[in-house]
Amino acid sequence: MNRSCVKCWKTMLINLHFLCWLCGAFVVAFGEFQMMHSLFASLITTFWPIYPANTLVVTGTIVTCVCYLGVLGGMKENRCMLISFFILLFILMLVELAMACVFFVYSREIDSYFEKDLMQSLEIYRQSSAEGNKTIKEDFDAVQNLFKCCGVHGVADWKGNIPVSCCVEDPCTGPIQTNWQEGCLLRLKDWFARNYLSTAAGVVTMFIIQFICLCITIPVFCNFSRRGLGYQ
Template sequence: MAQNCLKCLKYTMCVVNFVCFICGTAGFGFGVFMMMNSKVSSLIPSLSSMNIANMLFIIGIIMTCVSFLGFLGALKENRCLLVTFFILLFILILVELTAAFLLLLYESKIGSFLQRDLTDSLEKSRESAKGGNSTMSTGDWDIIQTTGCYNKLKAWFEENFLATGVAVIVLCVIEVLGMCFSVTLFCHISQSGLSYK
C-alpha cells in the first residue's frame, strides 16, 4: 500500500513538473518573441528593464529550470536533485512573500513613484518630439492618456486585489506541496538505501 502511494506521489510530481516545464518554456519563448518584435520604449524610465517581455523571459527561465529539476529528481529518484528542487522552491517562496509584504507596506509610496515617473516620461517624450528624437510618438501618448493609464491601472489593481491575493496563495500552496512531495520522496529513497544515481 505504501509503495503504491509513493508511486502515485512520484508520478504526480512528474506530471505537475512537466506541465510547469511546458508553461515555463512557453513563457520564455513568448518573452523572447516580444523582445525581438517590441519597438515601443518603456513608459516608466526608472523601471525600463521590468517590462513584460523581460519579466516573461525571467519567469520562464526560473520555471523551466526548477520544474526540470523536480521532474528529473522524481523520475530518477535522485536525492541530490530532490534536495536542490526543495531549496529552490523554498527560496522562491521567500522571495514571493517578501515582495508581497513590501508591496503592501509601501503601496502609497509605489503609487506616487509611478505617477511621478509617468509624468517625467511624458515630459521627456514631449521634449524629444519637439527635437524629432522621440522613440515613442506623441500619438502613442495621446492614446495612453485617453485611457487614463495610471488611474485605470490603479482601479484595476484595486478591483482585482482579492483575485491577485488568491492567485499568490494558490501559487504558494502548490510550491509548499512540491516541497512536501520532494521531502517525502527523499526520505523514502534514503530509507530504501538507494544511492545517488
C-alpha cells in the first residue's frame, strides 16, 4: 500500500470516526430533549430502562466515548487505541443487534406489560387523595388531554370517579360532563411505536456508519502494524 493510499485511508478513518462521534452527540442531545419534554414516563414504569429517551441517551453516550477513542487513535496513529476502539465498537454492535432481537421476539409480552402499567397508574390516580401522587395525575391528565381519550380501555375504567381531563369540552364547565369514550391504550401504543420507529431508524443509520468504521479500521491498523507504530 503506497503512502498516498495510506494517507487517504487514514483521512477517511478519522472523518468517519468523527462523523460517528457527532451522531452520538446528537443522539444524546435529542434524548435529553425528549426527557425534558416527556409526559408519560411515570405511567410506564416497567419500561423505564428502555424508554425511548433513556435508550437514546445511554446509546449516544457510549457511541460518543467509543468513537472519540477511534478519532484519537487515527490522529495519533496509535494501534492500542484503534484495537480498543474496534473491540468496543464490535461489542456495542452486538448489543444493538441483541436488543433488536429481544424487541422483535417479545413484542407481545411487552404489550401486556404496557397495559398492566397503565392500569396500575390509573388505579393509583383513582384511589389517591387530592394532594397525592401529583406526577402520575399530571401525566395521566396530559395523556387524556393530548390524545382525546379516557381511561385505559375506556371511560368505564374510572368506575364513576372520572377526572376532568376526560371531558370533551374545553373548559369543562357544563353541569353534565361529556367524556371521551375511547381508551388511551391503543393511542399510547401508536405513539410509542412511532417513537421507537424513529429511534430504530437512527440506530440503523448509526449501525451502518459503525460497520463502515470497523471495515476501514482493519487495513489502517494493519498498515500501522507493518510500520511499527502504535503502542507508545
